[in-house]
Amino acid sequence: MERHQSVSAVIETLNLNKIYEGAFRGQDVHALKDLNLAIKPGEIFGYLGPNGSGKTTTIKLLLGLIFPTSGTITIMGSRDISSAKVKRNIGYLPEGAYYPDFLRGEEILRYYGKLYGLRGADLEKRIDAAIELVGMTHARKRLLRGYSKGMRQRIGLAQALISDPQILILDEPTTGLDPIARKEIRDILANLRNQGKTLLISSHELLEVELISDRVGILFDGVVQTMGTIEELLTEREMSIEVSGASEEALTRLSGKGISVEDYTGEKMKLRVPKGQSVYDTLELCKAEQLTIISIAPRRETLEELFVRVVGAAEAERRQAV
Amino acid sequence: MTAVIDSFRGPWCIAVYTWREGMRKKTLVGFLVLSLLVIFGSSFMSSFLDPSAQSDMELKLIKDICVTTIAIFGMLITVFISASVVPTEMDNKVIYTVLSKPVRRVQYLLGKFLGVQLIILVNLALMGALFFLAIYLKQRILPTLLLWSILLTYFQFIIVSAFTFAISCASTSSVLPTIGGLFIYITGTLTEYLKDVFTRSGQTGELLDKIVGYLAYALYNVLPNLMHFDLKDQIINRAPNDPPTDVLIPNLIAYGLLYAITGFIMSYIIFRRKEM
Numbered sequence: 001m002e003r004h005q006s007v008s009a010v011i012e013t014l015n016l017n018k019i020y021e022g023a024f025r026g027q028d029v030h031a032l033k034d035l036n037l038a039i040k041p042g043e044i045f046g047y048l049g050p051n052g053s054g055k056t057t058t059i060k061l062l063l064g065l066i067f068p069t070s071g072t073i074t075i076m077g078s079r080d081i082s083s084a085k086v087k088r089n090i091g092y093l094p095e096g097a098y099y100p101d102f103l104r105g106e107e108i109l110r111y112y113g114k115l116y117g118l119r120g121a122d123l124e125k126r127i128d129a130a131i132e133l134v135g136m137t138h139a140r141k142r143l144l145r146g147y148s149k150g151m152r153q154r155i156g157l158a159q160a161l162i163s164d165p166q167i168l169i170l171d172e173p174t175t176g177l178d179p180i181a182r183k184e185i186r187d188i189l190a191n192l193r194n195q196g197k198t199l200l201i202s203s204h205e206l207l208e209v210e211l212i213s214d215r216v217g218i219l220f221d222g223v224v225q226t227m228g229t230i231e232e233l234l235t236e237r238e239m240s241i242e243v244s245g246a247s248e249e250a251l252t253r254l255s256g257k258g259i260s261v262e263d264y265t266g267e268k269m270k271l272r273v274p275k276g277q278s279v280y281d282t283l284e285l286c287k288a289e290q291l292t293i294i295s296i297a298p299r300r301e302t303l304e305e306l307f308v309r310v311v312g313a314a315e316a317e318r319r320q321a322v
Numbered sequence: 323m324t325a326v327i328d329s330f331r332g333p334w335c336i337a338v339y340t341w342r343e344g345m346r347k348k349t350l351v352g353f354l355v356l357s358l359l360v361i362f363g364s365s366f367m368s369s370f371l372d373p374s375a376q377s378d379m380e381l382k383l384i385k386d387i388c389v390t391t392i393a394i395f396g397m398l399i400t401v402f403i404s405a406s407v408v409p410t411e412m413d414n415k416v417i418y419t420v421l422s423k424p425v426r427r428v429q430y431l432l433g434k435f436l437g438v439q440l441i442i443l444v445n446l447a448l449m450g451a452l453f454f455l456a457i458y459l460k461q462r463i464l465p466t467l468l469l470w471s472i473l474l475t476y477f478q479f480i481i482v483s484a485f486t487f488a489i490s491c492a493s494t495s496s497v498l499p500t501i502g503g504l505f506i507y508i509t510g511t512l513t514e515y516l517k518d519v520f521t522r523s524g525q526t527g528e529l530l531d532k533i534v535g536y537l538a539y540a541l542y543n544v545l546p547n548l549m550h551f552d553l554k555d556q557i558i559n560r561a562p563n564d565p566p567t568d569v570l571i572p573n574l575i576a577y578g579l580l581y582a583i584t585g586f587i588m589s590y591i592i593f594r595r596k597e598m
């Protein structure tokens with residue numbers, strides 16, 4: 001099993017530990033604890049976790065920007081992750097990075113393309129394609145100094161794609177983008193996956209991750225709390241009842257009975273059937289409050305709910321341990 | 323062979339971009355403009371104001387001012403740029419995007435260091451060219467001595483540059499390496515005094531005295547002696563087309579390169595496992 005995994009995984013970490021050494025004893029930060037990840041070829045892996053949980057640390061380790069305290073990293077079957085052979089296949093978008101801003105959009109891409117060893121007509125073709133893909137053709141001749149945050153993020157994505165790499169490692173790719181841009185980026189990423197590329201995406205945008213990821217891992221305090229496909233993880237189903245005409249008082253009474261409101265849209269709202277209660281009981285209560293029932297539908301747990309549940313539990317556990 | 327060329331392609335590309343970015347730095351442009359103004363002002367203005375007062379004394383004074391200006395501003399530019407190229411990229415995180423490309427750390431450093439050398443060379447060439455023109459217009463003799471002096475000045479600068487660069491690889495801002503670089507320059511020009519200390523220290527015969535003497539002697543031998551590269555007196559006192567005397571230019575070049583390579587190796591040792 002173990003063996004099989006190491007053959008098939010594109011990126012694999014084995015008991016990876018990272019301790020940032022502080023200036024004094026007791027100030028060390030144990031950012032990753034025995035991390036075991038296996039990113040499979042052709043998947044989008046959503047790497048989640050609250051602030052400071054170790055996502056960026058993991059990514060920096062994968063890119064050789066920092067070094068493990070212990071444990072191993074294997075990328076495309078190679079342990080020498082800083083070799084040109086491995087790095088040629090990786091595109092990386094750093095978290096909130098900055099690009100040399102005295103250059104024009106296309107010049108940045110030319111620079112990074114050259115670092116990948118691209119040259120001549122080949123390079124120009126790749127620049128055109130990458131700029132087109134991220135929708136920056138109109139601003140390619142402008143200086144980066146005049147770019148907005150979202151434009152920088154797009155150029156960042158373009159530079160990660162410049163060599164048409166097999167692996168993409170993106171640290172919060174949609175931060176700072178407007179909703180339309182997010183959708184565009186999401187489509188681009190899904191498209192890349194369809195081309196057979198492997199993507200590791202760290203993000204706080206749970207809805208987005210839910211929409212595009214094949215698998216997710218939730219990290220907390222340097223430990224993976226849950227990992228699996230979206231289908232595996234979001235199995236818990238609940239019923240929700242859409243109603244209208246509820247007054248404030250009615251809602252307070254209902255919530256006293258364990259029924260929570262999960263969604264408002266003007267007059268209408270969705271009530272969640274509590275665990276261990278049957279739909280009939282809830283309907284009875286609604287009837288007693290004279291609510292108009294619009295629909296009854298099953299719903300599955302959202303990634304956000306899973307996230308809050310998992311991280312909340314881990315946090316509580318940590319607090320107890322202290 | 324192609325593999326060798328390929329492994330220099332990345333560093334060269336980094337060097338060219340470092341050069342392009344560096345030449346835009348306001349501090350550097352400020353130093354350059356100021357030095358050009360001083361050279362221009364001292365050598366051209368005086369004759370405009372009073373063309374009849376072209377004495378030998380005045381010519382010497384002008385040469386003195388210009389040589390000193392090139393030495394000081396050139397050194398400031400050298401220290402400033404060597405101290406800042408790597409910390410700036412670490413600070414603004416551009417380094418993440420570069421080191422994640424198929425570029426080894428040693429290639430990155432080499433690229434940055436070459437870029438710094440390009441910047442120093444261009445600035446030195448601009449300052450030297452103006453001074454060259456000034457002397458030529460005044461004396462109608464091609465000042466070949468000046469060319470030798472500029473060449474040696476560069477090899478003096480490369481020593482300071484390499485050690486400043488090494489310090490900069492260990493720090494996160496450019497303040498410390500700038501101070502370090504100036505310190506290297508100052509001690510480098512004062513090493514003659516260390517020899518003095520050594521020759522005098524034997525006189526009392528006390529142990530402490532001897533220890534200080536040997537320490538000074540050791541430092542004298544280890545530290546680069548930047549005064550070896552100085553042709554100032556010759557430029558001021560001799561004809562512009564005299565050959566340089568009392569210096570072995572190939573030896574000095576080798577001396578400069580040796581220290582520069584040592585400095586670069588130090589920076590690699592520091593940078594090799596540095597956490598970004």
Ligand SMILES: Nc1ncnc2c1ncn2[C@@H]1O[C@H](COP(=O)(O)OP(=O)(O)OP(=O)(O)O)[C@@H](O)[C@H]1O
Nearest residue numbers: 020021029031049050051052053054055056057058
């Ligand atoms: N250079 C560093 N020195 C010391 N501690 C660090 C360093 N970088 C990160 N840490 C610590 O390591 C832990 C993990 O940080 P990391 O940046 O990996 O979190 P993250 O999951 O990316 O968070 P975010 O969602 O905020 O980006 C944090 O506790 C952080 O304080």
Ligand SMILES: [Mg+2]
Nearest residue numbers: 055056057095
């Ligand atoms: Mg992060």
